[in-house]
Amino acid sequence: MVYPSKLSRERVVSAALFLIREQGVDALGMRAVALRLAVRPSSLYKHVVDLAGLQSLLAEHAAGELLAAMDVAIARAPRSASVEAPKMPMLFMANEYLRFAREQPALYAMLTTQSSLMQTARSTASLSAAIPQEARAALWQRLLQVVGELTGAADDTDAAVALWAFLHGFITLERAGLFGSTGPKGGFARGVKAMAAGLRRPASGGHPAIDMPAS
Numbered sequence: 001m002v003y004p005s006k007l008s009r010e011r012v013v014s015a016a017l018f019l020i021r022e023q024g025v026d027a028l029g030m031r032a033v034a035l036r037l038a039v040r041p042s043s044l045y046k047h048v049v050d051l052a053g054l055q056s057l058l059a060e061h062a063a064g065e066l067l068a069a070m071d072v073a074i075a076r077a078p079r080s081a082s083v084e085a086p087k088m089p090m091l092f093m094a095n096e097y098l099r100f101a102r103e104q105p106a107l108y109a110m111l112t113t114q115s116s117l118m119q120t121a122r123s124t125a126s127l128s129a130a131i132p133q134e135a136r137a138a139l140w141q142r143l144l145q146v147v148g149e150l151t152g153a154a155d156d157t158d159a160a161v162a163l164w165a166f167l168h169g170f171i172t173l174e175r176a177g178l179f180g181s182t183g184p185k186g187g188f189a190r191g192v193k194a195m196a197a198g199l200r201r202p203a204s205g206g207h208p209a210i211d212m213p214a215s
Contacts, residue, residue: 007037007039007043007044007046007047008047009048009057011037012037012047012054013057013058013061015036016028016033016054016057016058017058018036019036020058020107024106025106025109030044030048033054055110058110059107059111060135061107062104062107062108062110062111063111063136063138065100065104065107066097066100066108067142069099070093070097070142073092074092074142074146076092077089077093086200087150087193087196087200089149090146090149090150090195090196090199091189091192091193094163097167098167098171102171112168140160140164143163144156144157146163147159147163147199150196150201151200151201159199162195163199166191166192166195170187170188
């Protein structure tokens with residue numbers, strides 16, 4: 001039993017994570033979390049006021065976990081004088097991003113989607129249920145950093161958008177089973193490598209940029 005005075009945001013998140021991992025995301029709810037902690041639902045209100053707020057806390061937690069895993073992957077990427085070395089941080093980071101999404105599908109979904117509950121909470125200005133913009137912003141900054149090392153631009157929004165769209169698009173298609181019975185095979189690695197090669201800052205005398213219609 002957890003006494004209400006001993007409750008913390010971390011304990012609430014931990015109980016919610018247990019429910020998701022043991023019973024699935026449909027089991028998530030204020031009463032279920034309170035039962036797991038052996039407290040009354042009203043005891044949770046100091047840390048989270050409703051299900052939307054609980055989802056937001058979990059999304060913030062997911063962003064922190066994913067960012068930490070990405071940072072470890074980037075740090076593990078080999079640095080050398082080889083031609084391929086500048087691409088390695090992005091390749092290692094992309095693989096870690098995919099691993100997280102596969103192993104933590106419920107948390108990834110909370111991080112990358114806005115449920116109807118969250119949208120309602122935003123429209124009613126519920127601060128505790130707001131989408132964790134700061135956590136997502138940290139992920140965005142890491143993407144900018146990684147692509148910037150390839151493109152030579154400190155704030156290359158276009159490149160970061162392209163990378164994130166590929167990563168999330170691949171995960172969405174895979175989860176929907178749209179790659180068919182054979183699966184994606186080596187499509188992810190090939191796509192990330194192609195993107196890394198395309199984003200890398202061209203040497204002098206390289207191919208000219210291709211102008212695309214404005215979206």
